[in-house]
Amino acid sequence: MEYLLQVKIGALIGLLLLTLFFGFIPARVKWFRHTDGTETHRTVLSLISCFAGGVFLAACLLDIIPDYLSDINSVLDARKLEINFPLPEFIMAAGFFTVLILERMVLNCREARRTLASERAPLIQDSRNSHGHGHIHGAATGPDLESSGHHVHVDFQAHSPFRSFMLFLSLSLHSVFEGLAIGLQNTDSKVLEICIAILVHKSIIVFSLSVKLVQSAIRPLWLAAYIGVFAMMSPLGIAIGISVMEAQLEAGTLIQSILEGLAAGTFIYITFLEILPHELNSPGKQLLKVLFILLGFSIMAALTFLG
Template sequence: MNATELIATNLTDFINMSSDEHDDHDHTDTNIAKAVTMVILFIISMGSGLIPLLLARFFNWSDPNRDPRTNLIVSSLLSFGGGALLCTTFLHLLPEIEENILELQNENLLPKWEFSITNLLMGIGFFIIYLVEELVHRYLRKHQKKQLHAQDAFIRGLSARDSLKNATLRHERENKESKNGIITVSTADLIDNEHIDHSHQHSCHQHQHSHQHDHHNHSHIPAIDGDDLIVSSIRGLLIVLALSVHELFEGLAVGLEHEPQNVWYMFGSVSAHKVVIAFCIGVELMVHKTQSWLMIVYIFIYAIVSPLGIGIGIWISNGTGSDSFIIASVILQGLASGTLLYVIFFEILSKNKEGIWQYVAVVVGYFLMFGFKFIAGHSHSHSHEIVDNEIDDHDHDH
């Protein structure tokens, strides 16, 4: 090997080494960017979701004697959240599911059917939450009947004891009357009647006091407010879980990016609508009087799933992921869309009737989310190219 060839070989090795070092440097920068976005996304989502709780305490929205204008504000916020979820479901979630399913079908990871798998999954998710709510209501109604029967038995027991006590007193008076002859029959009857009336009033007053005391301590099952609290808590959990599946996939798209600038670009588009939806979830939970600690837990679950998705995206991009996870994510997204559909139409829009103001709030929420979707449209189309390429790369590795 002459000197020229030796120099050329060394130069090539130097260039390759520099390229590898540059790739490692870019990979490190990308991972740092992803880690930072995980922390920021969690903080802003958690903060946005807890804002309605702070507003409720500041304006005393839980006071039953609050200003009617406050009721209008709360209902409008809930309708605003319904409009935002409506746009998220039809213009954001469903198109993404359809696109991902088509990609999986093209890769022969899902079967090709003549009907839309997206609509099938949405219908299944709809009926799942429908069944869950019916089962919960059925359990509560059965539990309520048992408590009512127990209450009736308690009342009958009081009446029986009062009757036995009155009969015993009457018998004792008759014995005294026969021995002493002092008390006349009419007077004895009057005393008995007065005692019976007094005893009956005392018994009723005692039972009424017991009922009020039980109700005050929320131990009286027929109080419907407690049952509604259970139903609203379960419904809130279902809303959070449904949206969390989608946000997990959003975080996955961020985690699959290969360039730092693309990571930040995707972060902007994801965080823009995630913050709004977190606020809407907080409003929904607050309006349905979810307990504060439970509300914090729900918001925490929603806030943590996107950073978790970013971490899973990093895991997949390093070649340790699997196609089965991607398939499961798409299927869960489809089921989640049906869950949101039920919540929007049957639990938000149908139960809040505030006239034209409700309509305005729904429209504002819808088109605000549409604006975020329109602005972030380019970044989402770019992210799907990355996800598709990741599926292709994973298939080639196999």
């Protein structure tokens, strides 16, 4: 086995193990899953979430979008396609609207089921069993639903499992392309350089992703599956790149670029309509939250600057 292939396989294994390690810290440590603790505990969790928001904001603006625009413009230039239309930006918008439409459909189905259930409920409760609770149940379906103990609307809008899944999906797709970049290299020094950068970058990303998944109240089995699958994405990309290099085939760069654009649009939606609004719209410690968002952004920006 030649040395370059050994280096790529080593990078594959290293990325897999390190991603699993950092991903399972929030998933396995009870402190992150404890939601009804003290005020200090809730504040610290919120600040960690803000830090994760800053990380995702930096990943969106400094990593995913620039990589995508560079790739698709290179593909268009190579094919000598001159289009008087902002096609790269349109593909990102398509990814954005895909998530928006899917989420609205999910919300509409939930609302329809809730309305149907309320229509089937008896108008007059059985006085022998209700003990005067009929008025309370009626009030729970009115405007005060969001302020009730269940927080049905608030929780779904804030940390919905659907949005967490889309965040996982877009990051996973991007991780495949990161791994592909390693697998397609033809020098061992370049492989090590890119691998170290991705290791540092992905360790912070997977930790932040795991925090968001924990906050979405996803079942532990599904959470473990999400982290496991995400950890395998970069190694999968490396394996695809190795296969392409060994077979000496040309990669489908145009399809790859289109998928990158859809993933970038998805990530824009999740970052600006899910993560940041939830943290900034919740009361308390507003300036401190902004500071932690800036901290997460600055760390990722520094890593990007250092290459």
